[in-house]
Amino acid sequence: MRVAAYLFSALCGFGFMSLTYAHEETHDHKHHEHHEHEGHRHHGAHVHGMATLDLVMDDQELMLHLQSPLMNFLGFEHEPETEQQKAIYQDMLQQLERKDSLLTVEGTTCQAESIEIEDPFANQDEAGHADVDVSYFLRCEQPDKITGLKINLFDLYNRLETLQVQMVLPTGQQQLELNPQRTTIRIN
Numbered sequence: 001m002r003v004a005a006y007l008f009s010a011l012c013g014f015g016f017m018s019l020t021y022a023h024e025e026t027h028d029h030k031h032h033e034h035h036e037h038e039g040h041r042h043h044g045a046h047v048h049g050m051a052t053l054d055l056v057m058d059d060q061e062l063m064l065h066l067q068s069p070l071m072n073f074l075g076f077e078h079e080p081e082t083e084q085q086k087a088i089y090q091d092m093l094q095q096l097e098r099k100d101s102l103l104t105v106e107g108t109t110c111q112a113e114s115i116e117i118e119d120p121f122a123n124q125d126e127a128g129h130a131d132v133d134v135s136y137f138l139r140c141e142q143p144d145k146i147t148g149l150k151i152n153l154f155d156l157y158n159r160l161e162t163l164q165v166q167m168v169l170p171t172g173q174q175q176l177e178l179n180p181q182r183t184t185i186r187i188n
């Protein structure tokens with residue numbers, strides 16, 4: 001449990017590092033020097049159409065961290081201004097606060113213990129790009145019985161093209177890519 005929580009925060013850290021990376025790219029240099037940003041990870045970089053999902057599973061809990069450009073869910077990335085934009089934004093928040101919007105767990109029953117959505121406009125970069133970060137903590141009755149995780153985001157948001165998944169399971173680490181044609185993570 002403690003180990004999993006640690007790994008989860010380490011995975012989330014990748015996302016924050018890539019935010020920093022994207023920020024540095026906006027600098028305007030006359031004498032352009034090529035900097036190798038050592039230690040920066042491209043995982044979680046801000047690319048419209050792409051999102052990342054970090055997943056940690058231990059013997060009781062399933063922890064997921066979703067990071068996506070707001071564009072994928074809203075069609076814009078500035079703070080909502082018109083009534084229509086405000087309604088779209090509120091709809092998104094309501095959707096993301098439900099675990100069923102993110103995924104369907106196959107093989108056992110899981111309850112959401114907490115779902116936390118970070119304010120996407122708190123970390124908006126100079127060029128106006130913004131990400132939404134959501135952390136899901138699920139408690140599952142029999143996690144060892146989980147056979148698959150079906151990701152439902154593609155059904156809700158057609159601007160989402162690829163989801164890069166990084167998983168830490170009791171059996172080891174795994175990376176895979178999902179898209180509207182391939183939405184299920186097979187487990188075991």
Ligand SMILES: [Zn+2]
Nearest residue numbers: 069077129130
């Ligand atoms: Zn953007």
